Amino acid sequence: MIKRFALLFSSVIFFLLLVLFLEAGTRILKPEINFQDTERSLLRDNAYGDTYGWKPNATGICFGKRVYTDEFGFRKMTSPQNYKESWLILGDSVTFGVGVETKDTYAQLLQDDHPEIRAWNTAVIGYNARNYRDVLYHLTQGQQGITNLKRVLLFFCLNDVDLGQALGKDLDYQPGQNGYAETLLSFLRRNSKFYMLLKNTVSDRSKFYFNHDYQFYTGGSGNFLETMSIYDEMNRYLQSRNIELTVVILPYEYQLRTKEEKNLLPQKLLTAYFKEKGIQYIDAYDYFARSGGDAKEDYLYADFGHFSKKGHRAVFNLLKERLDVLASTASSSNNEPSPAR
Numbered sequence: 001m002i003k004r005f006a007l008l009f010s011s012v013i014f015f016l017l018l019v020l021f022l023e024a025g026t027r028i029l030k031p032e033i034n035f036q037d038t039e040r041s042l043l044r045d046n047a048y049g050d051t052y053g054w055k056p057n058a059t060g061i062c063f064g065k066r067v068y069t070d071e072f073g074f075r076k077m078t079s080p081q082n083y084k085e086s087w088l089i090l091g092d093s094v095t096f097g098v099g100v101e102t103k104d105t106y107a108q109l110l111q112d113d114h115p116e117i118r119a120w121n122t123a124v125i126g127y128n129a130r131n132y133r134d135v136l137y138h139l140t141q142g143q144q145g146i147t148n149l150k151r152v153l154l155f156f157c158l159n160d161v162d163l164g165q166a167l168g169k170d171l172d173y174q175p176g177q178n179g180y181a182e183t184l185l186s187f188l189r190r191n192s193k194f195y196m197l198l199k200n201t202v203s204d205r206s207k208f209y210f211n212h213d214y215q216f217y218t219g220g221s222g223n224f225l226e227t228m229s230i231y232d233e234m235n236r237y238l239q240s241r242n243i244e245l246t247v248v249i250l251p252y253e254y255q256l257r258t259k260e261e262k263n264l265l266p267q268k269l270l271t272a273y274f275k276e277k278g279i280q281y282i283d284a285y286d287y288f289a290r291s292g293g294d295a296k297e298d299y300l301y302a303d304f305g306h307f308s309k310k311g312h313r314a315v316f317n318l319l320k321e322r323l324d325v326l327a328s329t330a331s332s333s334n335n336e337p338s339p340a341r
Contacts, residue, residue, distance in 0.1 A: 038062040038098075038125055047073060051134035053124050062125070063098035063300075075121045077108050083118040085148045088139060090132045091123035091155035094250060094307065098125065099300045104309045109316035120146060128160045129227040133234055140241065151244045153319075154231075157305055158252055158266050159209070161216040161227040209304035210254040210263070217266045228273050235279045246323070247274060250315070251285040252305050256295035287318045 039060035047053030056073040059066060068076040075096055089095060089107050097105030107121040122135050132154060139146045216223050231247065238245045249270055255263045267285055274281040288298060291314060296302075298311035307315065 042067070042069070043124075044073075048131075048134040048138040051127075051131045053122075053135075062096075063306075065099060065101065067102070072120075075102060075105075075107070075123070077102060077111055077119070077121060079111060079118055080115050084116050085118075085150040086146055087114075087117050087119045087151045087153060088136070088146065088149055089119055089121045089123060089153050089155070090127075090135060091121075092127040092157050092160065093123070093125035094157050094305055095121065095123035095155040096125060097123075097312065098306055099303075100307070100309050100312060104312055106307075106312045106315040106319065109313065110319055113316070113320060117150075123155070128163050129230040130163060132160075133230050136234055136237075140243075149241075149243055151246070152238060154234075154245065154247045156247050156249045156270070158217075158250075159213045159305075161221070161223045162213060163223045163226060204254075205302055206252070206254045206257070206299075206304040210252045213252075214263070214266065217269055224269070228277075231274075231279060232277045235277065245280060247279060247281045248315075248319070249281060249283045249285070250305065251288055253295055253299045253303065255285065256288050256298070259289060282318065282322050284315065284318055288314060 039062070042054055042058050042060040042062065043052055044055045045052045054069045054073045054075070056069060056071050058069045058073075061067075070076045087110075095105075095107065097107065102108055105121075107119060107123075111117075111119040120139075122139065124131070127135075136152065140149060215221070235245050247270075249267055251267075264285065267283055271281060271283055273279075288295070291298075298308060298314060300306045300308055
């Protein structure tokens with residue numbers, strides 16, 4: 001009995017030492033691997049009607065970075081105290097800027113480039129089209145300090161049409177989600193780079209996420225149709241208030257890596273709908289595709305759609321190039337859609 005206990009004890013110690021060795025080796029050899037998951041204490045339910053959001057004046061860890069929220073429950077940015085107009089930014093974890101410092105996000109870079117405006121980054125992990133609508137309606141009712149709103153920038157991630165979040169994405173917040181398995185996986189995503197390396201070595205996670213989200217663009221998906229109707233509704237609502245809406249369609253890493261025409265079906269469907277409904281848009285795929293280099297460098301480690309510091313800079317450069325052109329084109333063509341490829 002004592003020998004068996006000693007053998008079991010020594011086996012456990014060996015296993016723990018092996019895990020520590022592998023973890024230390026991964027951190028040394030692969031420092032670019034970022035942690036994932038988000039501390040649930042940062043989030044609150046029913047922040048905008050049925051939609052959850054960030055807690056005001058909170059701090060916590062999100063994708064390995066400490067993040068801060070302001071008094072309104074938005075990601076805390078360096079913003080001007082005096083400004084002529086407001087720009088509202090809608091998006092999910094990609095636009096929130098998980099895994100990168102606030103100063104390196106395209107939202108902050110856009111703010112820095114336009115000191116005359118106040119950019120409000122309302123993006124939250126896991127958001128979809130329904131959430132964007134809830135946030136928009138809430139913040140255009142004279143609440144939370146959003147005054148003199150002139151422009152809304154909606155950053156469209158291809159999984160925004162996943163209205164039910166059926167995949168249970170390992171980065172998205174789902175109110176009420178709990179359980180031992182989720183607790184363990186959350187711990188590993190937040191603390192183990194070896195786990196992240198192992199997970200992405202045995203499977204192409206970027207391809208997996210793309211293939212999952214691609215299904216929402218085939219066969220007349222009800223989710224796609226509902227999402228498009230929501231955007232049409234939002235656009236008409238904003239037009240009635242003389243507020244300009246621009247949808248920025250963000251590409252997936254797998255699309256840029258493969259550069260296969262068949263993988264661009266989501267962008268083709270989206271741009272066709274936006275043209276039909278007169279919704280101003282920017283399609284970022286061609287801009288990234290023309291930049292050359294390794295597409296993976298524009299994204300976090302083995303990530304399907306969250307941008308690295310380099311990727312955020314590229315999105316900002318695209319916005320800097322296109323926004324003024326779009327505005328002038330729209331005003332000279334009676335608000336017809338102005339595509340940017």
